[in-house]
Amino acid sequence: DQQVKQNSPSLSVQEGRISILNCDYTNSMFDYFLWYKKYPAEGPTFLISISSIKDKNEDGRFTVFLNKSAKHLSLHIVPSQPGDSAVYFCAASDGNQFYFGTGTSLTVIP
């Protein structure tokens, strides 16, 4: 049973606009959430994370929002750049292991 879900397999955004990637989870015991970015033929690269005690974390153009009551996580990229085109995975930890979503392929159109 998939405990972390990314319901949008793909997303296209114009350069300079905002990209919003969404993630839902089912396990209320998750205490830490992460976003990874993956280019073809490379392993996932850590992007940004958030603890369950926070509702927002910012790092430059990337902001992660956590809504615990809705069990929903989102990643905002502003402004989007062509180099952001990649597959984005959200992941959640219950302290024992990480659970990954199926990924969203982001294409930023120049």
Added chain:
Amino acid sequence: ETGVTQSPTHLIKTRGQQVTLRCSSQSGHNTVSWYQQALGQGPQFIFQYYREEENGRGNFPPRFSGLQFPNYSSELNVNALELDDSALYLCASSKDSNSYEQYFGPGTRLTVT
């Protein structure tokens, strides 16, 4: 600082055979986790090794086994290969078993025919 490396890059095996995949962790990291990523799916946790001991296991059968060596490099062994074992196998290293930040290698693409 050397990143996480994995070998081989690609591998083709026949059903029923055994395979060993290798991972060298990032310098200064003592924890290695292995993941299986099937086509169109996210990485699924297989197990973690911390200081040469298994430190957590996902929902994978015993024919998936591993080792970690004193230099913290690691092996993933899969016995009695099945067609469904075809996937990208990723290893990730972290500074210790409590660290949330993992650094992934590029993966080994295993095809079972």
